[in-house]
Amino acid sequence: MSDGVFLERERFDTGRRGVARLEALLFDMDGTLSDTDPVHRQAMTDTLVAQGVALNDDDFHRYVSGQSNEAIFAHFFPALSGEERRRLADAKEALYRDLTPRMTPMPGLVRLIDWAKAGGVACALVTNGPRPNVEHTLKVLGLTDSFDTLVLGEELPRAKPDPLPYLEALRRLGARADRAMAFEDSRTGAAAALAAGVFTVEITGPSRATGLHPGADLTVSDFNAQALWARLTATEVLANA
Incomplete structure:
Protein backbone atom coordinates (compact mmCIF):
# COMPACT_ATOMS: atom_id res chain seq x y z
CA MET A 1 0.00 0.00 0.00
CA ASP A 37 -29.74 2.88 -16.41
CA PRO A 38 -31.48 3.62 -19.74
CA VAL A 39 -30.94 0.01 -20.84
CA HIS A 40 -32.11 -1.42 -17.51
CA ARG A 41 -35.14 0.82 -17.64
CA GLN A 42 -36.00 -0.34 -21.16
CA ALA A 43 -35.63 -4.01 -20.20
CA MET A 44 -37.69 -3.52 -17.05
CA THR A 45 -40.36 -1.49 -18.85
CA ASP A 46 -40.75 -4.12 -21.56
CA THR A 47 -40.97 -6.88 -18.94
CA LEU A 48 -43.57 -5.05 -16.87
CA VAL A 49 -45.66 -3.90 -19.84
CA ALA A 50 -45.90 -7.51 -21.00
CA GLN A 51 -47.53 -8.18 -17.61
CA GLY A 52 -49.82 -5.15 -17.81
CA VAL A 53 -47.79 -2.96 -15.42
CA ALA A 54 -46.62 0.58 -16.24
CA LEU A 55 -43.32 2.04 -14.97
CA ASN A 56 -42.94 5.79 -14.36
CA ASP A 57 -39.89 7.83 -13.32
CA ASP A 58 -40.66 7.78 -9.61
CA ASP A 59 -41.29 4.03 -9.59
CA PHE A 60 -38.03 3.38 -11.43
CA HIS A 61 -35.87 5.35 -8.98
CA ARG A 62 -37.80 4.20 -5.90
CA TYR A 63 -38.43 0.53 -6.60
CA VAL A 64 -36.00 -0.53 -9.36
CA SER A 65 -32.73 1.42 -9.43
CA GLY A 66 -30.21 -0.24 -7.10
CA GLN A 67 -32.66 -2.84 -5.81
CA SER A 68 -32.23 -6.60 -5.93
CA ASN A 69 -34.42 -8.53 -8.36
CA GLU A 70 -36.06 -10.23 -5.40
CA ALA A 71 -37.17 -6.88 -4.00
CA ILE A 72 -38.17 -5.45 -7.39
CA PHE A 73 -40.42 -8.29 -8.46
CA ALA A 74 -41.87 -8.79 -4.99
CA HIS A 75 -42.97 -5.15 -5.09
CA PHE A 76 -44.60 -5.27 -8.51
CA PHE A 77 -45.97 -8.82 -8.29
CA PRO A 78 -46.77 -9.60 -4.64
CA ALA A 79 -49.38 -12.20 -5.61
CA LEU A 80 -46.97 -14.32 -7.67
CA SER A 81 -44.99 -17.19 -6.22
CA GLY A 82 -41.26 -16.86 -5.69
CA GLU A 83 -40.61 -19.15 -8.65
CA GLU A 84 -42.86 -17.09 -10.95
CA ARG A 85 -41.09 -13.89 -9.91
CA ARG A 86 -37.69 -15.49 -10.53
CA ARG A 87 -38.77 -16.46 -14.05
CA LEU A 88 -39.78 -12.88 -14.77
CA ALA A 89 -36.50 -11.60 -13.35
CA ASP A 90 -34.50 -14.04 -15.47
CA ALA A 91 -36.40 -12.93 -18.59
CA LYS A 92 -35.72 -9.28 -17.79
CA GLU A 93 -32.00 -9.91 -17.28
CA ALA A 94 -31.74 -11.89 -20.52
CA LEU A 95 -33.35 -8.97 -22.34
CA TYR A 96 -30.91 -6.57 -20.65
CA ARG A 97 -27.93 -8.59 -21.85
CA ASP A 98 -29.33 -8.61 -25.39
CA LEU A 99 -29.56 -4.81 -25.29
CA THR A 100 -25.98 -4.17 -24.09
CA PRO A 101 -23.50 -5.44 -26.68
CA ARG A 102 -21.54 -2.17 -26.84
CA MET A 103 -21.38 -0.71 -23.33
Whole structure:
Protein backbone atom coordinates (compact mmCIF):
# COMPACT_ATOMS: atom_id res chain seq x y z
CA MET A 1 0.00 0.00 0.00
CA SER A 2 1.44 3.34 -1.05
CA ASP A 3 1.94 5.92 1.71
CA GLY A 4 1.17 8.63 -0.84
CA VAL A 5 -2.52 7.79 -1.23
CA PHE A 6 -4.85 9.66 1.11
CA LEU A 7 -8.56 10.22 1.68
CA GLU A 8 -10.36 13.35 2.85
CA ARG A 9 -12.98 12.62 5.53
CA GLU A 10 -14.95 15.83 6.08
CA ARG A 11 -17.99 13.87 7.28
CA PHE A 12 -16.02 12.58 10.27
CA ASP A 13 -14.36 15.87 11.25
CA THR A 14 -13.36 15.51 14.90
CA GLY A 15 -11.41 18.74 15.08
CA ARG A 16 -8.14 16.83 14.96
CA ARG A 17 -5.61 17.03 12.16
CA GLY A 18 -4.47 13.70 10.74
CA VAL A 19 -3.88 11.51 7.73
CA ALA A 20 -6.05 8.55 6.71
CA ARG A 21 -4.48 6.28 4.11
CA LEU A 22 -6.90 5.12 1.43
CA GLU A 23 -7.14 1.33 1.45
CA ALA A 24 -10.05 0.44 -0.82
CA LEU A 25 -12.32 1.65 -3.59
CA LEU A 26 -15.75 0.00 -3.67
CA PHE A 27 -17.77 0.21 -6.88
CA ASP A 28 -21.42 -0.38 -7.58
CA MET A 29 -21.99 -1.80 -11.08
CA ASP A 30 -25.15 -0.70 -12.92
CA GLY A 31 -25.21 3.02 -13.61
CA THR A 32 -21.78 3.41 -11.98
CA LEU A 33 -19.30 1.46 -14.09
CA SER A 34 -21.30 2.38 -17.19
CA ASP A 35 -24.40 4.41 -17.95
CA THR A 36 -26.66 1.36 -18.04
CA ASP A 37 -29.74 2.88 -16.41
CA PRO A 38 -31.48 3.62 -19.74
CA VAL A 39 -30.94 0.01 -20.84
CA HIS A 40 -32.11 -1.42 -17.51
CA ARG A 41 -35.14 0.82 -17.64
CA GLN A 42 -36.00 -0.34 -21.16
CA ALA A 43 -35.63 -4.01 -20.20
CA MET A 44 -37.69 -3.52 -17.05
CA THR A 45 -40.36 -1.49 -18.85
CA ASP A 46 -40.75 -4.12 -21.56
CA THR A 47 -40.97 -6.88 -18.94
CA LEU A 48 -43.57 -5.05 -16.87
CA VAL A 49 -45.66 -3.90 -19.84
CA ALA A 50 -45.90 -7.51 -21.00
CA GLN A 51 -47.53 -8.18 -17.61
CA GLY A 52 -49.82 -5.15 -17.81
CA VAL A 53 -47.79 -2.96 -15.42
CA ALA A 54 -46.62 0.58 -16.24
CA LEU A 55 -43.32 2.04 -14.97
CA ASN A 56 -42.94 5.79 -14.36
CA ASP A 57 -39.89 7.83 -13.32
CA ASP A 58 -40.66 7.78 -9.61
CA ASP A 59 -41.29 4.03 -9.59
CA PHE A 60 -38.03 3.38 -11.43
CA HIS A 61 -35.87 5.35 -8.98
CA ARG A 62 -37.80 4.20 -5.90
CA TYR A 63 -38.43 0.53 -6.60
CA VAL A 64 -36.00 -0.53 -9.36
CA SER A 65 -32.73 1.42 -9.43
CA GLY A 66 -30.21 -0.24 -7.10
CA GLN A 67 -32.66 -2.84 -5.81
CA SER A 68 -32.23 -6.60 -5.93
CA ASN A 69 -34.42 -8.53 -8.36
CA GLU A 70 -36.06 -10.23 -5.40
CA ALA A 71 -37.17 -6.88 -4.00
CA ILE A 72 -38.17 -5.45 -7.39
CA PHE A 73 -40.42 -8.29 -8.46
CA ALA A 74 -41.87 -8.79 -4.99
CA HIS A 75 -42.97 -5.15 -5.09
CA PHE A 76 -44.60 -5.27 -8.51
CA PHE A 77 -45.97 -8.82 -8.29
CA PRO A 78 -46.77 -9.60 -4.64
CA ALA A 79 -49.38 -12.20 -5.61
CA LEU A 80 -46.97 -14.32 -7.67
CA SER A 81 -44.99 -17.19 -6.22
CA GLY A 82 -41.26 -16.86 -5.69
CA GLU A 83 -40.61 -19.15 -8.65
CA GLU A 84 -42.86 -17.09 -10.95
CA ARG A 85 -41.09 -13.89 -9.91
CA ARG A 86 -37.69 -15.49 -10.53
CA ARG A 87 -38.77 -16.46 -14.05
CA LEU A 88 -39.78 -12.88 -14.77
CA ALA A 89 -36.50 -11.60 -13.35
CA ASP A 90 -34.50 -14.04 -15.47
CA ALA A 91 -36.40 -12.93 -18.59
CA LYS A 92 -35.72 -9.28 -17.79
CA GLU A 93 -32.00 -9.91 -17.28
CA ALA A 94 -31.74 -11.89 -20.52
CA LEU A 95 -33.35 -8.97 -22.34
CA TYR A 96 -30.91 -6.57 -20.65
CA ARG A 97 -27.93 -8.59 -21.85
CA ASP A 98 -29.33 -8.61 -25.39
CA LEU A 99 -29.56 -4.81 -25.29
CA THR A 100 -25.98 -4.17 -24.09
CA PRO A 101 -23.50 -5.44 -26.68
CA ARG A 102 -21.54 -2.17 -26.84
CA MET A 103 -21.38 -0.71 -23.33
CA THR A 104 -18.51 1.65 -22.59
CA PRO A 105 -16.95 2.49 -19.20
CA MET A 106 -18.06 5.66 -17.42
CA PRO A 107 -15.62 8.50 -18.25
CA GLY A 108 -12.57 8.33 -15.99
CA LEU A 109 -13.31 4.84 -14.63
CA VAL A 110 -10.34 3.09 -16.21
CA ARG A 111 -8.10 5.98 -15.19
CA LEU A 112 -9.25 5.63 -11.57
CA ILE A 113 -8.81 1.86 -11.45
CA ASP A 114 -5.32 2.15 -12.97
CA TRP A 115 -4.45 4.85 -10.42
CA ALA A 116 -5.66 2.65 -7.57
CA LYS A 117 -3.72 -0.38 -8.76
CA ALA A 118 -0.55 1.70 -9.13
CA GLY A 119 -0.94 2.92 -5.54
CA GLY A 120 -1.75 -0.46 -4.01
CA VAL A 121 -5.38 0.45 -3.31
CA ALA A 122 -7.70 -2.57 -3.46
CA CYS A 123 -10.82 -2.48 -5.65
CA ALA A 124 -14.08 -4.37 -5.10
CA LEU A 125 -17.30 -4.62 -7.05
CA VAL A 126 -20.35 -4.44 -4.76
CA THR A 127 -23.60 -5.00 -6.61
CA ASN A 128 -27.15 -6.28 -6.35
CA GLY A 129 -26.88 -7.52 -9.93
CA PRO A 130 -27.15 -11.26 -10.67
CA ARG A 131 -23.93 -13.11 -11.51
CA PRO A 132 -24.70 -13.63 -15.24
CA ASN A 133 -25.15 -9.87 -15.61
CA VAL A 134 -21.99 -9.15 -13.62
CA GLU A 135 -19.88 -11.44 -15.77
CA HIS A 136 -21.47 -10.09 -18.96
CA THR A 137 -20.98 -6.45 -17.97
CA LEU A 138 -17.36 -6.85 -16.90
CA LYS A 139 -16.53 -8.72 -20.10
CA VAL A 140 -18.14 -6.12 -22.38
CA LEU A 141 -16.44 -3.27 -20.49
CA GLY A 142 -13.04 -4.98 -20.53
CA LEU A 143 -12.91 -5.03 -16.72
CA THR A 144 -12.91 -8.77 -16.04
CA ASP A 145 -9.60 -8.63 -14.14
CA SER A 146 -10.00 -5.18 -12.60
CA PHE A 147 -11.44 -6.11 -9.19
CA ASP A 148 -9.87 -7.93 -6.27
CA THR A 149 -13.24 -9.33 -5.22
CA LEU A 150 -16.83 -9.41 -6.45
CA VAL A 151 -19.52 -9.06 -3.77
CA LEU A 152 -23.02 -9.92 -4.99
CA GLY A 153 -25.97 -9.03 -2.79
CA GLU A 154 -28.02 -11.97 -4.07
CA GLU A 155 -25.34 -14.33 -2.74
CA LEU A 156 -25.47 -12.87 0.79
CA PRO A 157 -28.18 -13.11 3.46
CA ARG A 158 -29.08 -9.45 2.79
CA ALA A 159 -28.58 -7.20 -0.24
CA LYS A 160 -28.47 -3.41 -0.50
CA PRO A 161 -29.89 -1.21 1.01
CA ASP A 162 -28.58 -3.28 3.93
CA PRO A 163 -24.90 -2.41 4.56
CA LEU A 164 -23.89 -6.10 4.58
CA PRO A 165 -22.53 -6.18 0.99
CA TYR A 166 -20.21 -3.27 1.76
CA LEU A 167 -19.19 -4.70 5.11
CA GLU A 168 -18.43 -8.00 3.38
CA ALA A 169 -16.29 -6.23 0.77
CA LEU A 170 -14.30 -4.50 3.51
CA ARG A 171 -13.86 -7.82 5.31
CA ARG A 172 -12.57 -9.57 2.20
CA LEU A 173 -10.15 -6.76 1.41
CA GLY A 174 -8.98 -6.34 4.99
CA ALA A 175 -9.82 -2.63 4.77
CA ARG A 176 -11.30 -0.19 7.27
CA ALA A 177 -14.55 1.62 6.51
CA ASP A 178 -12.97 4.98 7.36
CA ARG A 179 -10.22 4.30 4.81
CA ALA A 180 -12.47 3.36 1.93
CA MET A 181 -14.48 5.19 -0.72
CA ALA A 182 -17.66 3.88 -2.35
CA PHE A 183 -19.14 4.86 -5.70
CA GLU A 184 -22.89 4.58 -6.21
CA ASP A 185 -25.62 5.92 -8.49
CA SER A 186 -28.81 5.03 -6.59
CA ARG A 187 -30.53 5.91 -3.32
CA THR A 188 -30.45 2.25 -2.33
CA GLY A 189 -26.74 1.83 -2.94
CA ALA A 190 -25.74 5.12 -1.34
CA ALA A 191 -27.79 4.26 1.74
CA ALA A 192 -25.98 0.91 2.03
CA ALA A 193 -22.52 2.43 1.70
CA LEU A 194 -23.27 5.24 4.15
CA ALA A 195 -24.69 2.77 6.67
CA ALA A 196 -21.42 0.83 6.42
CA GLY A 197 -19.55 3.99 7.41
CA VAL A 198 -17.88 4.46 4.02
CA PHE A 199 -17.24 7.83 2.35
CA THR A 200 -19.80 7.75 -0.46
CA VAL A 201 -19.53 9.37 -3.88
CA GLU A 202 -22.69 9.49 -5.98
CA ILE A 203 -22.08 9.25 -9.72
CA THR A 204 -24.89 10.92 -11.66
CA GLY A 205 -23.61 10.01 -15.13
CA PRO A 206 -25.05 11.59 -18.29
CA SER A 207 -28.61 10.44 -17.51
CA ARG A 208 -29.16 12.72 -14.49
CA ALA A 209 -28.27 16.32 -13.70
CA THR A 210 -28.48 15.99 -9.90
CA GLY A 211 -27.92 13.41 -7.19
CA LEU A 212 -30.63 11.26 -5.65
CA HIS A 213 -29.30 10.75 -2.11
CA PRO A 214 -28.94 13.94 -0.03
CA GLY A 215 -26.61 12.19 2.41
CA ALA A 216 -23.90 11.37 -0.13
CA ASP A 217 -20.54 12.87 0.82
CA LEU A 218 -19.82 13.97 -2.73
CA THR A 219 -21.86 14.07 -5.95
CA VAL A 220 -20.08 14.17 -9.31
CA SER A 221 -21.00 13.48 -12.93
CA ASP A 222 -18.26 10.92 -13.58
CA PHE A 223 -14.83 9.68 -12.49
CA ASN A 224 -12.96 12.55 -14.17
CA ALA A 225 -14.54 15.13 -11.84
CA GLN A 226 -12.01 17.56 -10.38
CA ALA A 227 -13.69 17.44 -6.97
CA LEU A 228 -13.18 13.67 -6.80
CA TRP A 229 -9.51 13.82 -7.72
CA ALA A 230 -8.93 16.65 -5.24
CA ARG A 231 -9.98 14.24 -2.50
CA LEU A 232 -8.09 11.28 -3.89
CA THR A 233 -4.82 13.17 -4.16
CA ALA A 234 -4.98 15.28 -0.98
CA THR A 235 -1.84 14.95 1.16
CA GLU A 236 -3.13 16.40 4.43
CA VAL A 237 -6.66 15.68 5.49
CA LEU A 238 -9.17 15.67 8.30
CA ALA A 239 -9.62 12.14 9.62
CA ASN A 240 -11.11 10.26 12.51
CA ALA A 241 -8.16 7.88 12.72
